[in-house]
Amino acid sequence: MLITEYRGESANLKVLVREIEADPHLAGKCSLVLTPLREDRRDSLRHAQWAELAVSVAAGLATNALYDALKALVARVTVDLWTR
Numbered sequence: 001m002l003i004t005e006y007r008g009e010s011a012n013l014k015v016l017v018r019e020i021e022a023d024p025h026l027a028g029k030c031s032l033v034l035t036p037l038r039e040d041r042r043d044s045l046r047h048a049q050w051a052e053l054a055v056s057v058a059a060g061l062a063t064n065a066l067y068d069a070l071k072a073l074v075a076r077v078t079v080d081l082w083t084r
Helices: 010-022 063-082
Strands: 002-009 030-036 050-057
Touching: 002 010, 002 063, 010 030, 010 050, 010 063, 050 063
Parallel strands: none
Antiparallel strands: 002 050, 030 050
């Protein structure tokens, strides 16, 4: 099983979850777990609500294609979030 983790601002990761669930290549093939992180972290963005998103994809022949689709979606969502 391939597990990819993303850490960032909670609202941004929720957008990514909605995009993954709406993508025809990824919907139903990925397991998503969004976990809020402790609020006492000392980061430069410590006032943000941080979370971690774990995306699990079952191993198999389609894993590389699913990973590529996920990577492209993350890149697109990241650009969309920064240009808003």
